[in-house]
Amino acid sequence: MTIVRGELDATRGPVSETEATAEVAGVLPEALTGFVGYLLRRVHAQFATFADGPADDSRDFLVLDALTRGDWVSQLDLAERLGINRTIMVAVIDRLEGRGQVLRTRNPENRRQYVLSLTDEGRAAVEAGRRAVAARDARLTAALAPEQVARLNTLLARLLAPGAEGLVRGTEHLVEQAHHRLRRLGDEKLSGTGLRVRHYGPLAILADHGPCPQQRLATELAITGPATSQLVDELVDGGMVHRGRDPHDRRRHALELTELGHTRLKTVARAVDELAEDVAELLGPGGDEELRALLVRLLEPAHPGVSQGAGRRG
Numbered sequence: 001m002t003i004v005r006g007e008l009d010a011t012r013g014p015v016s017e018t019e020a021t022a023e024v025a026g027v028l029p030e031a032l033t034g035f036v037g038y039l040l041r042r043v044h045a046q047f048a049t050f051a052d053g054p055a056d057d058s059r060d061f062l063v064l065d066a067l068t069r070g071d072w073v074s075q076l077d078l079a080e081r082l083g084i085n086r087t088i089m090v091a092v093i094d095r096l097e098g099r100g101q102v103l104r105t106r107n108p109e110n111r112r113q114y115v116l117s118l119t120d121e122g123r124a125a126v127e128a129g130r131r132a133v134a135a136r137d138a139r140l141t142a143a144l145a146p147e148q149v150a151r152l153n154t155l156l157a158r159l160l161a162p163g164a165e166g167l168v169r170g171t172e173h174l175v176e177q178a179h180h181r182l183r184r185l186g187d188e189k190l191s192g193t194g195l196r197v198r199h200y201g202p203l204a205i206l207a208d209h210g211p212c213p214q215q216r217l218a219t220e221l222a223i224t225g226p227a228t229s230q231l232v233d234e235l236v237d238g239g240m241v242h243r244g245r246d247p248h249d250r251r252r253h254a255l256e257l258t259e260l261g262h263t264r265l266k267t268v269a270r271a272v273d274e275l276a277e278d279v280a281e282l283l284g285p286g287g288d289e290e291l292r293a294l295l296v297r298l299l300e301p302a303h304p305g306v307s308q309g310a311g312r313r314g
Contacts, residue, residue: 028299029220031208032201035272036159036279036288037182039295044179046299047140047172058173059084059092061129064101066167067118068126073107075114081164083180101125133170141171143297155291158282185278189271194238195264200272202231203257203265206241211254240264 032038062082072078079089093116096102101122107113118126141149149171156174157165161181168177186197205220206212218228232255235241240261243253257265280288 028222029201029205031204032221033296034292035276036283036291036295037179037186037197037275038201039292039299040175040179040182043295043298044175047175050136050140058176059088060096061126061133062168062173063089063092063096063116064118064122064126064129065169067102067116067122069167071118072116073113074110075104075116078116081161081167083161083164083177083184096122099125130169133173137171141298143300144294148294148297151290152294155283155287155294158284158287159279182275182279186271186275189274190268193264193267195268195271197268197272197275198231199235199240199264200268202228202235203240203261203268206255206257207262207265211244211256213254217255235261238264 028042059082062084063078066072066078066082075089075093076086079086084092093102093104093114097104099121101119103117103119104114105117107115137149141152144152153171153174156171156178157168159178159181160168160174161177164177168174183197190196201221202217205217209216209220214228214232215225217232218225221228221231223231232241232243236243238260240258242256242258244256245254276288283291
């Protein structure tokens with residue numbers, strides 16, 4: 001799954017620029033739009049195209065806003081609650097401390113921990129940040145009525161890490177945090193297999209369509225050529241996909257699942273199904289369908305007709 005440019009996946013390390021900018025406009029794949037996690041990925045990518053500033057600004061605000069609720073006795077705990085990679089969190093706190101917005105002191109009860117406190121400069125920055133977040137959210141969620149935005153935020157908050165509900169404000173930040181968490185949860189289910197949740201799409205499409213050109217795979221996944229190449233290289237290197245000649249046009253190559261690829265597809269499909277079940281449980285009765293419908297509404301201006309494929313799975 002795609003995450004914001006320059007971000008780190010907390011369980012897998014750096015995400016490449018190619019993957020971070022993979023999404024392209026177009027009709028969304030019907031085979032994937034039944035998944036809350038996939039729709040979150042697309043909404044997150046859509047929001048990112050309207051970025052007003054660097055990704056650092058978003059993380060800085062999340063930390064400052066969380067600290068308005070009081071001092072935080074563990075920097076690492078706050079990082080986990082907000083879904084921020086530990087290495088990135090250190091840089092965030094260094095930056096905020098350098099601006100005089102956060103005070104970092106040793107925890108007298110545990111010298112290995114830092115207590116984080118908000119300064120007057122930090123409170124002023126939070127107030128300005130909240131106004132900016134509200135204005136930006138209003139633009140990003142213009143397709144929804146106010147009561148729909150409120151419901152969307154309620155459902156998104158249920159997908160956050162334990163203890164994070166109430167710490168994250170604003171639709172854009174909730175989408176980002178929910179997207180990152182579902183990505184991590186899905187990839188954790190595949191730990192040790194060499195697979196990631198994002199491999200489900202290409203494997204499933206190749207299984208359904210048989211040998212097909214890489215360009216068609218890119219179209220079916222609605223991602224860029226470079227992002228498709230990166231995915232295909234991973235699958236070829238893993239022995240799951242074979243590059244051969246297109247039986248319909250011998251002048252071009254076609255991609256086909258190997259026997260191992262079919263086996264691996266079953267593995268990743270189980271993880272995807274388990275993640276969908278987790279999402280449904282977190283959202284409560286009817287919550288997954290309601291959230292999908294709201295996410296589709298956000299995507300419809302950029303993807304007319306998307307709703308036709310968005311009624312299945314969690």
